[in-house]
Amino acid sequence: MQANPNGPFYNHHPFVGVARLKSGVTVADAQRDIPTIFSRFTELMLQAYSPGFMEQNNFRIEASPLRDAVLGDTIPKAAWMLFGAVAFVLLIAAANVSNLFLVRMRARSANRQSGPHSA
Numbered sequence: 001m002q003a004n005p006n007g008p009f010y011n012h013h014p015f016v017g018v019a020r021l022k023s024g025v026t027v028a029d030a031q032r033d034i035p036t037i038f039s040r041f042t043e044l045m046l047q048a049y050s051p052g053f054m055e056q057n058n059f060r061i062e063a064s065p066l067r068d069a070v071l072g073d074t075i076p077k078a079a080w081m082l083f084g085a086v087a088f089v090l091l092i093a094a095a096n097v098s099n100l101f102l103v104r105m106r107a108r109s110a111n112r113q114s115g116p117h118s119a
Contacts, residue, residue: 018066030063037061 021030038061041049053059 016069027063027065034061034063 021027042051042054049059
């Protein structure tokens with residue numbers, strides 16, 4: 001992309017393309033087709049996409065599921081941290097409830113040992 005098609009050409013590609021695969025085509029199938037597509041860049045636009053440019057700028061094309069591209073590994077890590085925090089809070093709640101039962105049981109035991117109270 002350039003603002004002036006007649007002006008000097010600048011290679012700067014901070015772009016991500018999103019495409020939908022045909023029904024029945026997997027991401028692995030698309031990844032296998034990429035070398036063919038990638039070689040067409042240098043054939044069709046040698047001035048812009050010389051092999052030296054491609055290597056120097058680490059120009060690459062890859063296929064990946066949109067979920068992996070957008071979410072990456074952040075969501076699973078965050079989900080496990082949230083799960084751990086919830087488990088810890090539940091553990092504390094269970095300890096508090098068991099402590100309340102123990103105190104109540106001890107109070108009843110102490111009342112039984114002192115005998116019935118008459119007024």
